[in-house]
Amino acid sequence: MKKIIKYLLLFILAFSFLLPFLIMLLGSLKEIEYALLDPFFWIPEDPSLGNYLYIFRDGVFMRWIFNSVVITVIPVFSQMFLCAILGYIFAKKQFPGRETIFWVFMAVIMIPQQLLIIPKYIMFAQFEWINTYWALIVPELWGIMGVFLVRQFLQGIPNDFEEAAYIDGANDVQIFFKIILPLSLPVVATVGTFSFISNWNDLFQPLIFMTQEKMYPVTVGLASLLGKEGNFGIEMAGSTLSFIPTFLIFLFFQRYFTEGIQMSGLK
Amino acid sequence: MTLKKNNPNINKKKNKLPFKERFRKNAIVYLFLFPILIHFAIFQVFPFLFSFVLTFMDWKIIGNHEWVGLKHWMHFFQDKLAWKALWNTFMFSVYYIVPTMALGLILALIINSGVRFAGFFKGIFFLPVVTSFVIIAGLWGWLFRGTESGLINWIIGFFGIEPQLFLSDSSQALIVLAGLSILKVAGSTMIYYFAGLQSIPKELYEAAKIDGASKSKIFWKITFPLLKPIHFYVAIITTIGSFQIFDSAYLLTGGGPNYATTTIVFYLYQQGFTNLNLSYAAVLSYALFFIILIVSLIQRKYIGKDTAIY
Numbered sequence: 001m002k003k004i005i006k007y008l009l010l011f012i013l014a015f016s017f018l019l020p021f022l023i024m025l026l027g028s029l030k031e032i033e034y035a036l037l038d039p040f041f042w043i044p045e046d047p048s049l050g051n052y053l054y055i056f057r058d059g060v061f062m063r064w065i066f067n068s069v070v071i072t073v074i075p076v077f078s079q080m081f082l083c084a085i086l087g088y089i090f091a092k093k094q095f096p097g098r099e100t101i102f103w104v105f106m107a108v109i110m111i112p113q114q115l116l117i118i119p120k121y122i123m124f125a126q127f128e129w130i131n132t133y134w135a136l137i138v139p140e141l142w143g144i145m146g147v148f149l150v151r152q153f154l155q156g157i158p159n160d161f162e163e164a165a166y167i168d169g170a171n172d173v174q175i176f177f178k179i180i181l182p183l184s185l186p187v188v189a190t191v192g193t194f195s196f197i198s199n200w201n202d203l204f205q206p207l208i209f210m211t212q213e214k215m216y217p218v219t220v221g222l223a224s225l226l227g228k229e230g231n232f233g234i235e236m237a238g239s240t241l242s243f244i245p246t247f248l249i250f251l252f253f254q255r256y257f258t259e260g261i262q263m264s265g266l267k
Numbered sequence: 268m269t270l271k272k273n274n275p276n277i278n279k280k281k282n283k284l285p286f287k288e289r290f291r292k293n294a295i296v297y298l299f300l301f302p303i304l305i306h307f308a309i310f311q312v313f314p315f316l317f318s319f320v321l322t323f324m325d326w327k328i329i330g331n332h333e334w335v336g337l338k339h340w341m342h343f344f345q346d347k348l349a350w351k352a353l354w355n356t357f358m359f360s361v362y363y364i365v366p367t368m369a370l371g372l373i374l375a376l377i378i379n380s381g382v383r384f385a386g387f388f389k390g391i392f393f394l395p396v397v398t399s400f401v402i403i404a405g406l407w408g409w410l411f412r413g414t415e416s417g418l419i420n421w422i423i424g425f426f427g428i429e430p431q432l433f434l435s436d437s438s439q440a441l442i443v444l445a446g447l448s449i450l451k452v453a454g455s456t457m458i459y460y461f462a463g464l465q466s467i468p469k470e471l472y473e474a475a476k477i478d479g480a481s482k483s484k485i486f487w488k489i490t491f492p493l494l495k496p497i498h499f500y501v502a503i504i505t506t507i508g509s510f511q512i513f514d515s516a517y518l519l520t521g522g523g524p525n526y527a528t529t530t531i532v533f534y535l536y537q538q539g540f541t542n543l544n545l546s547y548a549a550v551l552s553y554a555l556f557f558i559i560l561i562v563s564l565i566q567r568k569y570i571g572k573d574t575a576i577y
Contacts, residue, residue, distance in 0.1 A: 007382070010382060010388065013377075014388055014391045014392075017391050017392055017395065017450070018391060018394075020395075020403065020406040020407070021394070023406055023409070023410075024402065024406060038416060039416055039417060039418040039420075039421035040418075042409075082299070082303065085295060085299050086299065086303060089295060089299065089300055093293060093295070093296050095293065095296050095300075101304070105307075108307075108311050108315070110559065110560060110563045111311070111315055111556060112510075112511055112552070112556060112559055114513070114532050114535060114552055114555060115314075115315065115318055115549075115552040115553065115555065115556050116310075116311070116314040116315065116318070117539075117552075118321065118539055118545050118548050118549050119313070119314035119315075119317040119318045119321065120314050121539075121540075121545070122321075122326065122545065123313075123314065123317075125328065138310070139310040141306065142303060142306070166292065171291045171292075171294055172291070172293065172294055172295045173294055173295055173298070176295055200399070201398075201399035201400065201401075203399070203400060203513075203514050203517070204514070204532075207517075207536075207540075208540055219399055219400075219401045222401045222402070222405065223401050223518055226401070226404070226518055232409070236405075239401075239402045239405055242399065242401075242402065243398060243402055246397055246398060246399070249397075250390075250394065254390055254393070257396075257397065258389075258393065258458050261455055261458045261459070262458060262459070262462045
């Protein structure tokens with residue numbers, strides 16, 4: 001009996017975490033244009049894909065999704081590649097200033113991005129990067145956190161493979177691609193998933209760097225729809241569409257998220 | 268750590284190698300580190316310094332820039348709205364930090380208690396962490412509609428509570444925003460606590476059971492104190508996170524009603540990008556930076572050794 005109550009409470013808790021997502025999904029299937037007087041207005045009597053069709057025909061929404069894809073996919077792959085190389089350099093290579101450079105990197109992590117956004121705005125205005133993808137791609141090509149994660153990971157791996165490869169005459173670019181990169185795939189996946197989430201979900205930076213509607217990523221686009229009465233169904237359909245990539249990544253890479261969170265904080 | 272001890276010797280040996288040989292072993296450093304350092308200087312170091320210089324100027328998007336000395340800093344100390352924003356941010360932290368930690372700990376205890384489908388539940392609790400603020404805030408706004416048609420108002424109606432205004436009430440809006448952040452972030456504090464719970468040796472629990480300790484006593488005398496480094500770490504990161512809160516205020520309340528949800532980052536955004544007073548926004552961003560710096564320094568002082576960064 002005690003066990004049943006325990007599981008019942010657990011299911012209620014889990015359900016309340018899932019309820020917003022359920023409202024989103026069901027609400028997206030309901031076409032409503034009138035005022036919402038009922039707390040359960042989001043339950044559709046006859047589900048339809050009308051809201052999705054509207055979005056697909058609308059054009060600008062698909063453009064927002066496309067923009068989000070561009071400013072997410074490029075940084076994700078670039079971060080995975082560059083953070084792997086830099087993590088390797090800082091974990092295994094000897095060169096003057098190594099510790100100092102890494103220390104400066106770690107100190108810079110403490111600077112909130114809200115501080116950098118004002119000077120970046122002025123710089124990007126000079127570069128004519130406002131309302132271009134450059135503003136959201138170029139600064140995100142690598143990240144200190146990713147370097148830190150890969151470095152932590154590689155420091156725990158013995159040098160034997162590498163040294164054997166040197167003796168066989170390999171240069172270190174070959175060693176990186178043939179030995180280090182395959183070894184560090186789990187942590188590289190973590191870097192990729194983190195980068196995906198932070199770029200796909202970012203609102204603050206694109207809000208400032210993208211002022212034309214056609215350059216909005218889907219976060220800023222959805223924000224511009226928010227709060228307009230009567231658009232609930234369309235807003236929910238848009239939310240659902242923008243949530244699908246996140247959900248897929250989450251489904252397949254959940255392990256890397258949670259491991260990454262643990263690694264970034266506690267050793 | 269043992270590796271580092273050997274480093275000086277390796278270094279000396281390497282410097283005697285011919286250039287070609289050194290290049291073979293270190294090509295990747297030459298090829299990648301320099302471009303990255305230039306990138307780092309342009310997009311991190313320069314903006315950081317430039318932002319400080321900006322605080323002493325009147326920077327206009329178009330037109331000439333003038334040096335104005337401490338004008339913006341003096342204004343900051345007299346700007347009631349800036350202090351209100353700091354106060355709001357502080358109050359947001361008060362509403363947010365402890366509940367986020369407590370909920371994270373409870374969720375971690377649940378999934379660590381040997382329930383079935385623990386991984387499945389862990390996934391559900393973690394889902395809001397990876398979901399964008401825009402999606403969650405959109406839904407939150409509908410749940411907390413300040414009319415009788417809002418779902419939360421409908422639920423509290425069962426308990427005989429009058430419909431509340433929520434986001435349109437200046438005494439409630441900040442709490443509703445904190446609630447949103449609590450549910451969104453609890454999943455990640457859960458992960459930290461879960462890792463902490465798993466690192467507690469099982470023998471301790473067994474010994475306590477043999478001594479006949481009750482479940483709540485075991486929790487308060489063993490589990491809770493042994494999680495101390497994690498409490499501390501989670502407290503620091505949620506504090507830093509709470510000072511940077513922006514998205515929900517922008518999305519749901521626009522800083523209102525009556526500036527009740529104007530947080531420091533929201534105020535910075537408004538000053539910088541609505542009023543185009545970039546220099547004053549830079550002052551506000553430095554105020555934020557100093558607060559975060561102090562919190563981080565406390566972290567270094569007390570748990571720096573545990574995090575093994577340095």
